Amino acid sequence: MQIHVVTSGDTVYSIAAQYGSTPSAIIETNELETPGNLVVGQAIVIPGQGQFYFVQQGDSLYEIANQFGTTIETLIQVNQLQPNQILPIGYRLYIPQAPSMEITTNAYIEPTGGQVSDVLRSSAEQRAPLLSYLAPFSYEIQEDGSLNAPPLDNFKAIAEANNASLMMVVTNLAEQGFSQELGRTILTNEQLQNTLLDNIVQTAHSVGFQDVHFDLEFLPPETRENYNQFLRKAKQRFTNEGLLLSTALAPKTSAEQEGAWYEAHDYQAHGEIVDFVVLMTYEWGYSGGPARAVSPIGPVTEVVNYALSVMPADKILLGQNLYGYDWTLPYEPGGEIADAVSPQQAIQIARENNVAISYSEEAQAPFFNYTDASGNRHEVWFEDARSIQAKFDLIKRLNLKGISYWKLGLSFPQNWILLGSQFTIAKNQ
Numbered sequence: 001m002q003i004h005v006v007t008s009g010d011t012v013y014s015i016a017a018q019y020g021s022t023p024s025a026i027i028e029t030n031e032l033e034t035p036g037n038l039v040v041g042q043a044i045v046i047p048g049q050g051q052f053y054f055v056q057q058g059d060s061l062y063e064i065a066n067q068f069g070t071t072i073e074t075l076i077q078v079n080q081l082q083p084n085q086i087l088p089i090g091y092r093l094y095i096p097q098a099p100s101m102e103i104t105t106n107a108y109i110e111p112t113g114g115q116v117s118d119v120l121r122s123s124a125e126q127r128a129p130l131l132s133y134l135a136p137f138s139y140e141i142q143e144d145g146s147l148n149a150p151p152l153d154n155f156k157a158i159a160e161a162n163n164a165s166l167m168m169v170v171t172n173l174a175e176q177g178f179s180q181e182l183g184r185t186i187l188t189n190e191q192l193q194n195t196l197l198d199n200i201v202q203t204a205h206s207v208g209f210q211d212v213h214f215d216l217e218f219l220p221p222e223t224r225e226n227y228n229q230f231l232r233k234a235k236q237r238f239t240n241e242g243l244l245l246s247t248a249l250a251p252k253t254s255a256e257q258e259g260a261w262y263e264a265h266d267y268q269a270h271g272e273i274v275d276f277v278v279l280m281t282y283e284w285g286y287s288g289g290p291a292r293a294v295s296p297i298g299p300v301t302e303v304v305n306y307a308l309s310v311m312p313a314d315k316i317l318l319g320q321n322l323y324g325y326d327w328t329l330p331y332e333p334g335g336e337i338a339d340a341v342s343p344q345q346a347i348q349i350a351r352e353n354n355v356a357i358s359y360s361e362e363a364q365a366p367f368f369n370y371t372d373a374s375g376n377r378h379e380v381w382f383e384d385a386r387s388i389q390a391k392f393d394l395i396k397r398l399n400l401k402g403i404s405y406w407k408l409g410l411s412f413p414q415n416w417i418l419l420g421s422q423f424t425i426a427k428n429q
Contacts, residue, residue: 001421002046003385005359006038019046031344031413039350041357043366043385045414049421055091068095102424103395103402106133106167106278106317109155110407116153123408124155128162130419132426133211135167137407139203140174141186145195147203156208165428167246168209170200171216178218180260187219187226197234201241210428211275212238215248219264228269235273244275251281251303251319255310271311278404279303282321287338291327291379295320296363297390304398317404320391322412324382329369342410346382357384364390385414392422402426 004015012023012035027035029047038044053064061072061081076083079093087093109124111117128134136155140148147170159166172183186192200212212234219227231247238245247270250261255268270277281300285292300318307316324346325338341349346366350357353370360367367381395403403419419425 001048001418002051003389004044004046005386006040006042006044008040010038010040012036012038015044015046019048019052021046021048029413029417031411033344033348034351037351039347039357041359041366041368042347042350043414045385045417047417050097051095053093053095055087055089055093057089059087061087064093064095069098070095097421100422100424101396101399102426103400104132104276104317104426105130105402105419105423106135106404107131108135108137108169108405108407109409110137111151111153114151116151116155117409120409121153121158124158127408127416128158128164130416130425131159131162131164132402132428133165133167134159135169135213138169138171138173138215139200141170141172141182141196143182143185145186145192145199147196147199149203152207163427165210166208167211167213168200168204168207169213169215171214172219178216180218180220183216183219183264184223187223187230193230193233197237200234201237201243204243205241209243211244211246213246213248213278216264217248217250218260221260221263224264224266227264228266228273231270231273245273246276246278247274248278248280248319249307251279251283251299253299253302253306267307268310271307271315274315276315276317276401277307277311278317279307279319280406281319282406285325285381287325287340288334290331291325291329291338291367291381293360293363293365293367293381294324294383295387295391296360296365297387297394298362300391301394304394304400308398313399314401316400317402318391318395318400319404319406320388321383322405322407322410322415324380326378326380329377329379341380341382342412343382343384343414344411346380349380359386383412383415385418388412388415388418392418396422 012026016023016026025047030044061075065072078096136150172179235245249265252262281303282295284299285294323340326341327338328336350368355368355370357366357368365387366384369379371377
């Protein structure tokens with residue numbers, strides 16, 4: 001696969017000719033709704049095995065081979081070069097597809113309004129072939145240890161048809177969001193814990209879940225060890241029942257990190273107890289905050305490096321957002337909430353407002369500014385093929401277990417085509 005960034009004057013036809021592809025293949029791969037009106041700065045994926053690289057000033061075959069994880073001998077052979085041939089700037093080299101790495105993939109799916117929309121159902125059907133786990137969000141813990149179940153629709157059938165597993169997501173969500181007091185109640189009352197675990201096991205077996213995933217957030221800091229002990233108890237119980245255990249972890253960079261979302265999450269203990277974790281490496285740019293990249297590569301890497309210092313790589317799923325935000329400027333604390341947008345929606349907004357898309361090399365994320373019809377200034381940060389490739393490269397370099405997406409139902413075709421072309425997806429059934 002090849003990533004091409006649209007420049008002024010590009011057309012689907014000229015891009016196809018440049019890479020030896022076809023306009024129809026490019027349109028289909030990228031789900032281009034207006035192929036005759038590309039946006040400058042838009043990243044599109046060119047389908048095909050391997051990719052092309054155009055030689056730049058100062059390049060050597062040694063540097064190019066290292067960049068793409070191949071060898072000088074391979075480049076010489078597949079491109080029919082002479083061993084000492086000098087390559088002119090702009091020379092097109094074919095880079096063969098590297099052997100694929102097997103990873104575990106998960107995607108949360110969140111029905112709203114008590115039902116599964118056609119969009120969510122279609123998204124689950126379309127993406128399940130590339131998933132190890134499909135995770136309906138969520139089973140909400142009640143004060144008596146019972147569970148409020150999400151609508152499951154035909155998710156089980158979709159998972160089974162694609163040899164994927166169902167993940168049972170259990171949360172301390174209440175009407176006003178993640179409940180600190182509910183978390184405290186459950187983690188400090190052994191009788192309630194036993195009732196909760198009984199209900200989880202019964203539900204997991206009756207529905208067909210293979211993994212139980214605790215996403216307990218905003219927990220009181222003093223319940224850190226209570227949470228660890230609860231996980232130890234749950235792990236023993238679930239192992240006896242043939243179930244896996246996983247947890248979601250707030251994005252920490254040290255064991256001493258302060259804050260309501262962080263202190264009760266003990267990376268080292270979770271790494272020792274559970275089968276795997278999901279690092280929630282997103283929301284640096286969030287709906288109620290100032291405009292910035294949602295998952296900038298620098299902070300994401302810092303979280304992963306800390307996790308690797310206390311747990312093995314084969315227990316870590318990198319969290320990845322499938323959305324961005326459209327902020328109205330100027331930012332004022334407590335002011336207007338940003339609108340969530342899918343990558344495809346972001347490109348549409350840029351197109352409708354006739355603005356080019358820029359790319360932050362520091363954050364490894366695309367962004368743009370525009371002024372709406374009412375004269376309000378906006379800033380949009382989102383994900384594209386380049387930003388997701390940066391995360392895939394991180395997974396490969398650090399040999400992580402895989403990736404976990406929040407959440408299905410948001411259109412980002414480039415992610416899925418790149419995922420399928422670079423990785424073998426582990427199937428657990």
